[in-house]
Amino acid sequence: MTNNKKNKYLLPLIIMASLFFLLGFITTMNNSMIDFLKGAFHLNDVEKQFPNTFFYGAYILSVPIGFLINKIGYKNGVLSGLAMIVLGFFLCIPMVGFGYYPFLLAVGVFAIGVVVLQVAANPYVNALGSKETAASRLTLTNALNSVATVIAPIFVSMLIVNDTNDPRAVQFPFGLIGVITLVILVIMFFLKLPEIKGTEEDTEKGETKEYKSSAFKYPHVWLGALAIFFYMGIEIGIPSFFADFSSAIGLNFDSLARTDILKYYWGGLMVGRLLGIFVLQKFSARKILTICACCGIIFIASAMIIGAGAGTLALCLFLGTGLFHSIMWPTIFSLSLEDLGPNAKVASGLISTAVIGAAILMPLMGVIQNAAGTVFAAIACLFVFYIYLIFFASKGSKIRTA
Numbered sequence: 479m480t481n482n483k484k485n486k487y488l489l490p491l492i493i494m495a496s497l498f499f500l501l502g503f504i505t506t507m508n509n510s511m512i513d514f515l516k517g518a519f520h521l522n523d524v525e526k527q528f529p530n531t532f533f534y535g536a537y538i539l540s541v542p543i544g545f546l547i548n549k550i551g552y553k554n555g556v557l558s559g560l561a562m563i564v565l566g567f568f569l570c571i572p573m574v575g576f577g578y579y580p581f582l583l584a585v586g587v588f589a590i591g592v593v594v595l596q597v598a599a600n601p602y603v604n605a606l607g608s609k610e611t612a613a614s615r616l617t618l619t620n621a622l623n624s625v626a627t628v629i630a631p632i633f634v635s636m637l638i639v640n641d642t643n644d645p646r647a648v649q650f651p652f653g654l655i656g657v658i659t660l661v662i663l664v665i666m667f668f669l670k671l672p673e674i675k676g677t678e679e680d681t682e683k684g685e686t687k688e689y690k691s692s693a694f695k696y697p698h699v700w701l702g703a704l705a706i707f708f709y710m711g712i713e714i715g716i717p718s719f720f721a722d723f724s725s726a727i728g729l730n731f732d733s734l735a736r737t738d739i740l741k742y743y744w745g746g747l748m749v750g751r752l753l754g755i756f757v758l759q760k761f762s763a764r765k766i767l768t769i770c771a772c773c774g775i776i777f778i779a780s781a782m783i784i785g786a787g788a789g790t791l792a793l794c795l796f797l798g799t800g801l802f803h804s805i806m807w808p809t810i811f812s813l814s815l816e817d818l819g820p821n822a823k824v825a826s827g828l829i830s831t832a833v834i835g836a837a838i839l840m841p842l843m844g845v846i847q848n849a850a851g852t853v854f855a856a857i858a859c860l861f862v863f864y865i866y867l868i869f870f871a872s873k874g875s876k877i878r879t880a
Contacts, residue, residue, distance in 0.1 A: 487606040490671050491615060494603045497556065497595055498619040500659065502626030503633075504563070504592055508533050508585065510634040511648075518645040519578040530837070532582045536589035537833045543597045544693075544827020548820070553671045555598030555823075560663040562591025567656035571649045581645070597830050600811050601822040614758035616808030621751035624804070627744060693821035699828060701874035702814025706832035708863040709806050711839035712774065715860055716743055716799055718840050722853035723796060728786040739793075743800040750804025763809040767871040770802040770809075771864045777802070778860055806867065813875035839863075 508529055515521065515529060547555035566588025573584040603615050637651040693699055717740050724731055724739075731739065758766060781795040814829050815822050839859075847856035 489669075491603065491606050491618075493666065493669065493671070494599050494606070495619045495622050496662070497599050499622040499626045500563075500662070501592055501595055501599075502623030503630045504588065504655070505533070506627040506630035507634055508589075510631040511638060514634070514639050514643070514647075515578070515645070517643040518647075521578065525578070528578075528582055529585060532586045533589045533592075534834060534837050536586060536593045537596075537831055539590060540593055540597055540827040540830035540833075541824070542827070543594050544824040544830075547594075547598050547827070548823040552598050552602045552823070553666070555594060556602075557663065557666055559591045559594030559596075559598060560659055560666060562594060563588045564591075564656050564660045564663060566591055567652045567659065570652045571656075574645050574648055578645075581648075593830065597823070597827045600830070601815055601826040605822065614755055616812055617751050617754035617758055617805055620804075620808050621748065621755060624744070624748035624751050628741075628748065693818060693825035693828065696818060696821070696825070697877040698816070698875050699814055699818070699825045701870055701877065702810055703829045703832040705810045705814070705867055705870040705874070706807070706829055707835035708839075708866050709803075709810060710833055710835035711843070712799075712806070712860055712863045712867075713747075713803050714836045714840060715843060715857070715863075716796065716803075719843070719847075719853055719856055720796070722847070723781075723857060724789075724793060726785070726853050727789045727792050729789045729793060739797070743797040746798060746800025747804040750801040751808075754805040754808070758805065758809070763812050764871045764875060766805060767809040767813070768868055770805060771867040771871070773802045774799050775861060775864045778857065778864075782854055782857065810867070810870070813871070816875070 512529060516525075519525075543555075546558075550558070566584055566586075569584035569587055570581060573580040599619070600616065603619050607615060633651065637654075638647050640647050720740060720743070721731075754766075777795045777799050781792040784792040784795070786792075811826075811829060815825055818825050843856040843859050846859060847853050849855075
């Protein structure tokens with residue numbers, strides 16, 4: 479790629495990176511509020527999970543949103559997503575006064591905005607340059623997403639959590655986020671962003687590729703969606719079963735200690751994504767995804783084998799998987815969107831729908847744990863997920879014919 483083209487796409491890439499930061503911040507903030515909302519609205523253990531249900535449930539709209547973005551373009555898609563986020567946060571201010579479920583309806587509004595941004599931003603970043611460095615660009619934007627996941631819980635603890643458990647405590651911080659997002663929306667509206675029609679590779683070669691009539695006709699898109707589905711089980715599976723695993727190997731931490739220790743897992747994801755920016759410029763996404771999945775298998779297997787015999791080491795191996803999970807999302811997404819041209823927007827919607835894997839696989843693994851009577855049975859499911867990712871990297875992502 480020439481220097482002129484690199485400069486042309488520098489500003490759009492910076493803007494997309496800021497949007498990924500916003501996505502990570504909102505997603506983690508929503509999850510970090512669960513305990514506060516439980517006390518504020520006097521919820522039971524089932525009801526307190528509904529913020530995640532309303533938030534991640536919005537991803538079921540990813541495919542129709544993909545079709546919408548295919549019609550209106552990337553920039554208009556981003557503007558629409560930002561507008562929904564602004565509306566949702568502003569709606570939360572009065573709705574929280576009417577009760578828990580009206581508040582969740584407002585949460586659902588900004589959740590839809592998050593999905594719109596997710597569907598529009600991933601293929602846009604993927605297209606801002608050559609396909610060889612697409613995974614590196616996605617890793618850069620996801621690194622900022624990870625930074626936001628560290629900041630968001632601090633934001634919640636400082637500005638929302640209080641001794642009175644007053645639900646109206648969300649009004650000022652939510653209004654602040656709404657105003658900041660509105661400013662970003664206005665700036666985005668006046669910026670001129672390049673609209674990507676095909677791939678950068680086509681443009682540089684002066685060629686026009688022929689593409690299939692629909693994203694649904696590409697097998698690697700479907701296989702990529704399934705890869706994201708299983709990846710969500712891997713990423714969320716570690717923190718979800720960490721407490722039971724640590725107890726099983728004889729490390730009986732209290733709740734506060736478990737929460738604190740998990741920062742090393744999420745920190746591993748952040749560090750891995752920062753390193754991945756450079757690593758993925760030197761090595762192919764397929765090779766790196768394969769290596770990381772294999773390392774995940776080795777670390778989990780070693781942690782299970784060592785067990786109580788060396789609990790601290792087993793714990794380090796278990797949490798150390800975060801380093802390898804860090805680049806899985808961008809590499810899977812990049813490989814899934816290869817050679818799609820104008821079909822990338824709809825394909826992104828299909829792939830984003832697979833985020834519901836976090837909502838489906840966790841309860842399923844819990845059922846397996848209860849049936850077997852040991853958390854090791856649930857953790858063993860991760861091997862199946864890793865093996866599928868290896869298949870996708872080596873075979874599934876290369877399929878280009880119907």
